[in-house]
Amino acid sequence: MNSIDRYSGFAFEVFWGNHIVSANMLILKSLNEGKSDALTLLPKIDLSWLGGPNMIKKINGLNTFAAIPNDNLLHFKGFESEERIRVLLENSNDMISVLDITGKRKYVANSNSYKRILGYEAEQLKDQNVFDIVHPDDAQSLQTLLNEMIDGKTPHKTVVFRAKRNDDSWIYLEADVNNLLGNPLVEGIVVIARDITDRVKAEAQREDAIASLRESEDRMQSIFRVAPTGIGLVKDRVLFYVNPKICEMVGYQQDELIGQSARILYPTQEEFEFVGREKYRQIAEHDSGRVETVWQRKDGSLINVILASTPIDLNDWSKGITFTALDITDRKMAEKALQESEEKFRKIFETSEIGISTNDLDGRFTNGNLALLKMLGYSLEEYCSLTIKDISHPEDEALDLLLYLEMLDGKKDFYTIEKRNRHKNGHYIWGQLTSVLVRDGNGAPQYVMGMFEDISKRKETEETLHEREKFIQTIIDTVPVGIFTVNKAGIIDFLNPAGQKIWQGVRYVGVDKLTEYKGWRLSNGSRVEAHEWGSAKAVMRGETTLDEEIEIEAFDGAHKIISNSGIPLYDDDGNINGAVAILQDITERKKSERALQQYSEELKAAYDATLKGWSNALELREHETAGHSQRVVDLTIEMARRFGFSEEEIVHIQRGALLHDIGKMGIPDSILLKPGPLTEDEWVVMRQHPVYAKQLLIGIPYLAPALEIPFSHHERWDGSGYPLGLKGEKIPLSARIFAVIDIWDALGSDRPYRKGWPDHEILRYLKEKSGVLLDPEVVKVFIELINGRSANQG
Known part of the structure; x- marks a missing residue:
């Protein structure tokens, strides 16, 4: 028999393998039953180590204890009276009770804890079944545990469940449940419970934070996988991570890059070293670095890249440097093309013989090339002080302004007109103006570019041609020779006054309102249709010249002899689309010619x-x-x-x-x-x-x-x-x-x-x-x- 058996009258196994509080309950129960020698043994027991969540406390010079793990050997000393033990139990932070097999409380060791945690008074706890305050969602699992303990399958288990407070609010409890149904000294299930609501909430918050962090990590990983920008991590310039975009950019697989020196990405050692120096210099000065460089793809081709780098830990670069890589090859090519285009435009602007200028949307000039300044006689400074209205001829101003406003309103992107611009010395110069609205990348109007070609000589030529046309028209209208044009269908388009006079009084001539030739009947009675007419034949056959004489009969029975000469007319494609013919009444001349011919024959x-x-x-x-x-x-x-x-x-x-x-x-x-x-x-x-x-x-x-x-x-x-x-x-x-x-x-x-x-x-x-x-x-x-x-x- 050991000391516990000898001094307490309890078997050692009562203490061994059970929670210390269970022992407390046994002691209290024995005191209640008159076993006072339980108090006399306590000073003689050495309490060596209690461990667990609650440490030994000194109360009035006595060693006290609270809940500790089941597997610790318990020793006691310093407890001198039953009252002291009751005080200790009543002031315990945990709720301690003994349940029967139905879940009803048989014993409550510390009603103060129940009041503090659940809000119940001692009277309310009497005969209360624990399932009365268990959340419905947790009742089944607790009932299962109770059944397992009744069946002897489970000696001990720690569970968490929700319990209803007296104010109907819910809290989380953590309970150590010990199966002492088979112990004749207890004959119940000992439950030691504590409020862990704050801990559950904290854990929930922690879980939420962890889940949020994991979600964030997953999201970042997803972003890294699909990001259109290369993303990577280097340590000591060794590649530790690269996303798929980098692999796409350089043509390597991830396993071909990870673990390799970043030198694999550079065409030369010099470029590799330059990027390293420049990157770390910028990080040291600004906490981040940005370098434009060249990478070499697996196939040997080169791409232009902008690298942006920053340390994971600004105070410890050895943890790694994250970087992003943006492929700007297309942009560089576009920039080069733009530069070349701008250079071409600049050369065109400077060397073009056509005047080129720019003006803002209000119509004030902002630039002009040498050809334009020379054409109008202004210096660049003088020209840029003027507006479109300042140099426009008053007669051209309204149309120019109308088209200009339509262009600004988006109705057209450009317009072309012929107008006059004022020279510095006051005279006006005819030109063909093409104005183009220049927009930015978003389609917003930026400025207007105008191209002004001097057409003064052309205008003079046109005026000369106009005067000549008037002169020719006068001749056509007054010449004593008939002139007419006929289209490919045989329709007369034009017949001058002399021609009308020639046809006047002619029987069967068939000119209907001077527009359509109907054919005529010759003096011998045969009819000549339109398609047989000389001009029509010339058109159909493509003859280069036409020279025929026709004899027609007038209403008075007299005969007229008409000379009909002409050539076909061609369109721009070289196809015949009509003819022009000359008519002349040669009746008298033919009489003279016949007389002369007769005389000539006689002379011959x-x-x-x-x-x-x-x-x-x-x-x-x-x-x-x-x-x-x-x-x-x-x-x-x-x-x-x-x-x-x-x-x-x-x-x-x-x-x-x-x-x-x-x-x-x-x-x-x-x-x-x-x-x-x-x-x-x-x-x-x-x-x-x-x-x-x-x-x-x-x-x-x-x-x-x-x-x-x-x-x-x-x-x-x-x-x-x-x-x-x-x-x-x-x-x-x-x-x-x-x-x-x-x-x-x-x-x-x-x-x-x-x-x-x-x-x-x-x-x-x-x-x-x-x-x-x-x-x-x-x-x-x-x-x-x-x-x-x-x-x-x-």
């Missing part, structure tokens, strides 16, 4: 008859065979057509062939008619007859074009002919043709001294002389002609 016939007479006279004088001249003329005309001569040219060739020997009229009969061979001197005279022909004919304009054959038909291909000794193609073609024909007819004709040659011998002779005396091409064509005739005759 007289000339031709005269020439024929000369030719016949020559034949008679030379005793030529009858018809020689006509034969050579016919062959020459046929050959000329084969060589492509025009009919007009053939007329002159015909006359030349007819007069080929006209020069022989100057040769004496003694030589011309000599029956025998000529002497050398006589040949000299004979060879002059082409010269005589030229002298005879050149003075007659009507016959001058016919000189080629009379003057050159004795020239030879090899240059052996006369009178000039021409060679090859220098001999006129008509003369070369006639030379072949003249030989053909001469050799084939009978002479007093010989018979004419057969055709085949003449042809053989021509072939022999081809390329020698005669043009080989002419000989070839002539032989084809003769052979063709022979074939036809056969």
